[in-house]
Amino acid sequence: MSASSGEEQKPQRKELILRVMEARQKDVGRGKVRIDIDLLSQIDVSPGDVVEIEGTRKTAALAWPLSPEDTTTGEKDIIRMDGITRKNAGVSIGDKVIVRKAVVKPASTVKLAPSNFSITVDPGFISYVKKRLKEFPLVEGDTVLIPVLGQAIPFTVVQVKPAGIVLVNDDTIISISDKPVEPSRYPRVTYEDIGGMKNIIEKVRELVELPLRHPELFKRLGIEPPKGILLYGPPGVGKTLLAKAIANETDAYFTSINGPEIMSKFYGESEQRLREIFEDAKKHAPAIIFVDEIDAIAPKRDEVIGEVERRVVAQLLTLMDGLENRGNVIVIAATNRPSAVDPALRRPGRFDREIEIPLPDKQGRLEILQIHTRNMPLSKDVDLEKLADMTHGYTGADLSALVREAAMNSLRRYLPKIDLNQDKIPPEILESMEVKMEDFINAFKE
Numbered sequence: 001m002s003a004s005s006g007e008e009q010k011p012q013r014k015e016l017i018l019r020v021m022e023a024r025q026k027d028v029g030r031g032k033v034r035i036d037i038d039l040l041s042q043i044d045v046s047p048g049d050v051v052e053i054e055g056t057r058k059t060a061a062l063a064w065p066l067s068p069e070d071t072t073t074g075e076k077d078i079i080r081m082d083g084i085t086r087k088n089a090g091v092s093i094g095d096k097v098i099v100r101k102a103v104v105k106p107a108s109t110v111k112l113a114p115s116n117f118s119i120t121v122d123p124g125f126i127s128y129v130k131k132r133l134k135e136f137p138l139v140e141g142d143t144v145l146i147p148v149l150g151q152a153i154p155f156t157v158v159q160v161k162p163a164g165i166v167l168v169n170d171d172t173i174i175s176i177s178d179k180p181v182e183p184s185r186y187p188r189v190t191y192e193d194i195g196g197m198k199n200i201i202e203k204v205r206e207l208v209e210l211p212l213r214h215p216e217l218f219k220r221l222g223i224e225p226p227k228g229i230l231l232y233g234p235p236g237v238g239k240t241l242l243a244k245a246i247a248n249e250t251d252a253y254f255t256s257i258n259g260p261e262i263m264s265k266f267y268g269e270s271e272q273r274l275r276e277i278f279e280d281a282k283k284h285a286p287a288i289i290f291v292d293e294i295d296a297i298a299p300k301r302d303e304v305i306g307e308v309e310r311r312v313v314a315q316l317l318t319l320m321d322g323l324e325n326r327g328n329v330i331v332i333a334a335t336n337r338p339s340a341v342d343p344a345l346r347r348p349g350r351f352d353r354e355i356e357i358p359l360p361d362k363q364g365r366l367e368i369l370q371i372h373t374r375n376m377p378l379s380k381d382v383d384l385e386k387l388a389d390m391t392h393g394y395t396g397a398d399l400s401a402l403v404r405e406a407a408m409n410s411l412r413r414y415l416p417k418i419d420l421n422q423d424k425i426p427p428e429i430l431e432s433m434e435v436k437m438e439d440f441i442n443a444f445k446e
């Protein structure tokens, strides 16, 4: 009997097993994943169709073909997806997922709730959200990002009807609760929120993510996972951002210490405070402790004046040495003056890996500008490449400030047209607002 004639046996749904990679900037927040076109046809999926993605969770996304520049590694069995889709599938970069053609139904109702904080919901907002979510595949428990005033606000899909994977259409009834579902536990920064750091992210992931997620690898090979990593580079280049992204992407607990603050605000109790933070991290392991401006806590001893400082350095050394070699608590410290840090801290078993985070180059600046304008209505004349060219020497923080200032400039152009005594700004005006190249140029000149 040939396989095709068997009617009693339901044919198995075709599926792919693919390795997760990060999304290209242009796809972030669009509910899109990218898969090799030949593989898509193997599971009967055409570009733009919805696929079901199974990691430790199930989610859905629109499948589009990889573009030529995506396949430079020669690897075919990959799926590119953004941070929010990775979270929805419960996976990290490098993990495997199963992908199938999805069974999709039109949504009759969708209930959403803000993921982190309370909001005010009015009918205008609901119709705005509905427009944003149209043709977006949704699954209960997913997080979706809704751009509001240039910021992406996370919402949790609390319920969809019918159950399963649904698409919002004009007849879908959307309701949004004004209360959050859960207080936010982790910083919501993903690797796609960091521009110009591809190689650095790779290096840090190897050092931190591997031991946090798979300590058994290190144990098996008999090598000690790193306990401490020192990031150094000028202020505002994304050191903090990077530490938060790693914690988020690995679902690790994140706690932070600010060097100058622990020395001043907790003066006299600094050692106690340090002990508490390490205890708390161990209790919630896997965990990342981020120490910003570590040079304030542990300056070179010949620069140290008082006895208190001496004791705090000693306490930090003791705590680092006391961390077990299990790799499930990792301390990431940042400084812009690595030479000012006590060399005792940079010995093996302490902060023995150092990674430089330099100022972004032109390509890096372009990526950072793309990230910070992601949720902004840009007019067609905005040339981010040109802006990247003009902003030599800018840090990520400087570029983020430039983008914000440009948006404020555009707002000032619209203000005369808006009657601020009105309760609500008319949607036509909101819809028509755009940030123009001149807004950026003016911000640049200031």
Ligand code: ADP
Residues within 6 Å of the ligand: 193, 194, 195, 196, 197, 234, 235, 236, 237, 238, 239, 240, 241, 242, 334, 368, 371, 395, 396, 397, 398, 400
């Ligand atoms: P650092 O810790 O190096 O002083 P931060 O991570 O605190 O810098 O950066 C401050 C802000 O500047 C970030 O919250 C982000 O908005 C922006 N920023 C800095 N570097 C980058 C980057 N590489 N990509 C995107 N945004 C960045």
